[in-house]
Amino acid sequence: MTMMRRLLLLCLLAGPAFAAEPAPRRVEITVTADGYKPEKVAAKPGEKLVLVFKGTADMGCCDSIVVAATNTKVKAQNGKTVEVPVTVPASGAVTFACSMNMCKGSVGN
Numbered sequence: 001m002t003m004m005r006r007l008l009l010l011c012l013l014a015g016p017a018f019a020a021e022p023a024p025r026r027v028e029i030t031v032t033a034d035g036y037k038p039e040k041v042a043a044k045p046g047e048k049l050v051l052v053f054k055g056t057a058d059m060g061c062c063d064s065i066v067v068a069a070t071n072t073k074v075k076a077q078n079g080k081t082v083e084v085p086v087t088v089p090a091s092g093a094v095t096f097a098c099s100m101n102m103c104k105g106s107v108g109n
């Protein structure tokens with residue numbers, strides 16, 4: 001086996017270990033009739049997160065959550081969580097709101 005081949009083989013074997021991405025940060029957001037808590041989540045441009053919406057007994061219309069950037073609609077339920085993965089854009093933020101656009105929140109800077 002030549003030196004080149006040996007190096008190539010080593011790279012192929014080591015590759016996947018280096019390519020593995022860290023798990024996205026999980027952020028818990030409590031849904032209340034008063035809005036989303038927290039309603040602003042600080043995150044870096046390009047950062048991947050999982051928004052974990054936690055349902056409560058009194059949510060009003062805030063329970064229907066729309067993430068416009070990914071065209072995602074979810075419904076929060078009392079005592080349960082619903083997860084929405086998001087990626088923060090290079091500039092600005094990912095916003096989410098209830099389907100009536102009354103309760104609002106954002107992830108980014």
Ligand SMILES: [Cu+2]
Nearest residue numbers: 061098100102
């Ligand atoms: Cu609403």
